[in-house]
Every structure is written in C-alpha cells, then in structure tokens.
Amino acid sequence: MDILRKQKRKLKKQIRAASSEETNGLLVIWRQLKARHSALSRAESARKKRSQKRKNQERFIRDPFQFARQLFQKPKSGTFTVD
Template identity: 50%
Template sequence: MRNGNAAQTEKKPEEANESSTCRITDKSLSTVARFENEALGLKQSRICREKKKLEEENTENFFKDPFQFARQLFQQPRSGTLAAQKEELKNLFHKAYSDP
C-alpha cells in the first residue's frame, strides 16, 4: 500500500518540467507591469506630440489664409464622374430654373 501512495505522490517527469518552467513570481509580474506602464506612457506622449504638431500646423495655416482654411474644413472630397452629356444638362437646367 505504501508503494501505491508513493506512485500517486510522485510527479511524472513531464509534469515536473511544466510546473518549474511555468512558475511566475511576483517579481516577474511587477517587471511586466512596469514595462506595460512605460509602453503606455510612451504611447500617450507620442499621441500628445502628434496632436500638438497638428494644432500648430492648423494655427499656422489659419493665420496664413483664414478663408482658405475655412473652405478646407467644410469642403467634401470629389467623388465619381459626370456621365451625362452637356446638352442633356443644359435642357434639364433650362426646364428646372427658367420661367415658364
């Protein structure tokens, strides 16, 4: 019976290796947390620099030409091409916008 208990308490070599290699200590967790915190801080500082640079460029462009800057704010990008003929458009606009 003693041999049966010994067999149950002994670990297989594969299980022993897994538990020893997968051990996580408090020190390693704190190191990982510190690196993640530093990475987050670097990301936030990069985003802050990019926003500041964009704000400076916008301010500079506004003072160069305020009207052009305002036009660029509200201007939609052009999409597609006009497939109608010039005569069709002329007739359509004449019917729509001329006095009867």
C-alpha cells in the same frame, strides 16, 4: 516604442511557459513595461497633437477663408469615369 513592444511580447511568451513561482515576478516586470509603453504612447500622441495644432494655426493665419472652406468641404472619393 518598438523595443518596448517586442520586450512585452517576449515577456508574455515567457509568462506562458514559466512555472507558477516565476509567473508572479514576470507579471510585475510586464506591468512595469506596460506602464512605460503607455506613458511613451501618450507623450508621442501629445507631441503629434501639438504639431498638428501649430500647423492648423499657421494655415489659418496664412489664409483664413481657404482654411474655413477646407473644413466644411466634403472629401472627394472614388474616380470619375465616362463610358
């Protein structure tokens, strides 16, 4: 993902500096890189989502009451100080 991102950035700079004849070819290459980057991003997101779902299922099976309690409990924010 990092490599593709860097390649896209480098190609964008080349497109800005290129002549009008070269711009069309570089845009085609940039669109291909963009499509590959998008596909990888979606795949990574799906992988993370599956992993999170599996972890949640395991937590639920281990202790359903604790899992449900954590779902509806507000997260604590800030710090408590006494003057």
